[in-house]
Amino acid sequence: MDSLWLVFPGLVIWSSILLLPWRLWSTRETLDAGEELHADLSDVTILIPARNEEEFIGATLEGAYKQGVGHKIILIDDQSTDCTVAVAENKNIQSLNILSGIALEPGWSGKLWALEQGLSHVTTKNILLLGADIHLAPGTVNALLLKMKRENLQLVSLMAFLRMESIWEKLLIPAFIYFFKLLYPFHVSNSKSKLVAAAAGCCILMGKMALEEVGGFASIKNELIDDCALARQFKSKGNLTWIGLTHSAISQQKYGTLRTIWEMATRTAFTQLKYSFSLLVICTLLMFSAFIAPIVTLFSQNAMTVTFSSICLLLMMVSYLPTLKYYGFSVFWSFTLPIIGLFYLIMTWGSAIGHWQGAGAIWKERAYTK
Numbered sequence: 491m492d493s494l495w496l497v498f499p500g501l502v503i504w505s506s507i508l509l510l511p512w513r514l515w516s517t518r519e520t521l522d523a524g525e526e527l528h529a530d531l532s533d534v535t536i537l538i539p540a541r542n543e544e545e546f547i548g549a550t551l552e553g554a555y556k557q558g559v560g561h562k563i564i565l566i567d568d569q570s571t572d573c574t575v576a577v578a579e580n581k582n583i584q585s586l587n588i589l590s591g592i593a594l595e596p597g598w599s600g601k602l603w604a605l606e607q608g609l610s611h612v613t614t615k616n617i618l619l620l621g622a623d624i625h626l627a628p629g630t631v632n633a634l635l636l637k638m639k640r641e642n643l644q645l646v647s648l649m650a651f652l653r654m655e656s657i658w659e660k661l662l663i664p665a666f667i668y669f670f671k672l673l674y675p676f677h678v679s680n681s682k683s684k685l686v687a688a689a690a691g692c693c694i695l696m697g698k699m700a701l702e703e704v705g706g707f708a709s710i711k712n713e714l715i716d717d718c719a720l721a722r723q724f725k726s727k728g729n730l731t732w733i734g735l736t737h738s739a740i741s742q743q744k745y746g747t748l749r750t751i752w753e754m755a756t757r758t759a760f761t762q763l764k765y766s767f768s769l770l771v772i773c774t775l776l777m778f779s780a781f782i783a784p785i786v787t788l789f790s791q792n793a794m795t796v797t798f799s800s801i802c803l804l805l806m807m808v809s810y811l812p813t814l815k816y817y818g819f820s821v822f823w824s825f826t827l828p829i830i831g832l833f834y835l836i837m838t839w840g841s842a843i844g845h846w847q848g849a850g851a852i853w854k855e856r857a858y859t860k
Contacts, residue, residue, distance in 0.1 A: 550623060564612070599712060618694070647717070687721040688717075785799075
């Protein structure tokens with residue numbers, strides 16, 4: 491039987507991923523901009539927290555402005571030291587209100603503290619939280635609004651289309667979204683079940699009243715994974731939420747090097763595991779079984795082991811194909827998934843080691859520790 495026992499757990503993992511009714515591998519949950527480009531958005535305020543975003547804020551504001559008519563835009567400058575405010579002011583957008591953020595309060599993350607300040611200026615029924623680097627295609631906000639109204643949702647979120655141009659971005663960014671969907675199955679998150687709650691903080695539309703009923707941003711003020719924490723708060727009160735993929739909310743952020751992707755992934759990887767060594771060990775065993783063991787056992791002298799390893803690798807690649815297709819990648823990128831899994835396992839351990847060393851998460855030149 492040789493090393494057959496090594497490949498069997500991976501076979502169970504990939505079979506489960508493909509066969510579970512939640513369709514973890516699927517990209518069916520999607521929403522893109524509608525055709526109505528001059529919709530009445532008078533009941534929407536767009537909140538944009540920004541800290542040193544001079545490179546992106548101009549395009550972000552232009553995209554937000556062109557969403558329709560009547561909506562308000564509030565930019566909260568989170569004590570930027572660059573020309574973020576100057577770039578925003580030069581856009582001459584009449585519906586834009588620029589707030590100067592005050593010093594970060596103890597116990598808050600920077601982004602949530604900025605949003606808390608902007609929230610006090612919101613008078614509309616609905617709020618759109620928009621990342622300062624996100625450019626929206628015209629009609630996106632109206633599509634979100636219609637989705638929320640038709641399905642009686644209280645929170646609707648889009649996973650932004652991330653930049654995938656450099657070799658490192660092509661290798662690791664589609665897989666980042668693929669792994670996110672495995673960790674937070676969209677189908678379960680979009681159901682009434684409270685077992686999974688997911689959102690993507692770059693683009694979230696919600697009702698103001700519903701936000702206030704869950705305690706506002708203060709209820710999640712120290713959360714590093716604030717988007718999913720917010721969705722969890724909404725679902726805990728019986729609200730319906732929805733998350734999906736999109737081609738209409740485009741991130742301008744560049745992840746051109748391994749270092750930048752490393753920093754993005756390690757910032758919250760150990761947080762996802764609730765800073766638990768036991769969960770880290772479980773995660774390591776699962777990822778070893780899923781990605782590494784099938785490669786190792788592929789070179790076994792036992793024919794049955796090699797057969798099972800091959801089947802395991804085939805199932806792995808098949809599960810990745812819908813994500814690759816959605817983002818316009820060749821099927822040949824599916825062969826890289828084992829090495830990608832190893833990369834993300836190493837980054838998870840890097841996140842844990844950084845936490846144990848007291849480094850904490852670094853974001854926008856601020857350190858956060860737990």
